[in-house]
Amino acid sequence: MSDIRDGAFGREDGDSRTPNHMAELGSENYEQDFALDLIRNEQETLGEIAAALGRIEAGTYGQCEGCLEEGTTGRKSLIPKTRLNAIPWARNCVECERKRETQYT
Numbered sequence: 001m002s003d004i005r006d007g008a009f010g011r012e013d014g015d016s017r018t019p020n021h022m023a024e025l026g027s028e029n030y031e032q033d034f035a036l037d038l039i040r041n042e043q044e045t046l047g048e049i050a051a052a053l054g055r056i057e058a059g060t061y062g063q064c065e066g067c068l069e070e071g072t073t074g075r076k077s078l079i080p081k082t083r084l085n086a087i088p089w090a091r092n093c094v095e096c097e098r099k100r101e102t103q104y105t
């Protein structure tokens with residue numbers, strides 16, 4: 001009797017495990033994609049950080065590249081501290097970033 005019950009329950013478990021397993025597979029793929037995106041973003045971020053370190057060496061860190069290109073120098077080309085706190089490797093002030101985004105899209 002207990003064998004039959006175990007068998008029945010076992011089969012039930014097996015049946016209910018199949019869709020669960022499929023869902024797990026799906027989430028694994030999703031997590032993999034997510035991880036790849038993270039790595040891609042990390043590599044981009046690392047590139048930006050390296051560029052920022054270069055700007056520190058060059059003494060132009062914290063200055064907006066867009067403003068500098070337009071000939072704006074000194075205090076007017078400085079990226080606001082609040083923006084640098086959020087994105088320490090920011091190349092542009094918000095205004096120039098917006099201009100760049102509208103240019104490239």
Ligand SMILES: [Zn+2]
Nearest residue numbers: 064067093096
């Ligand atoms: Zn700017």
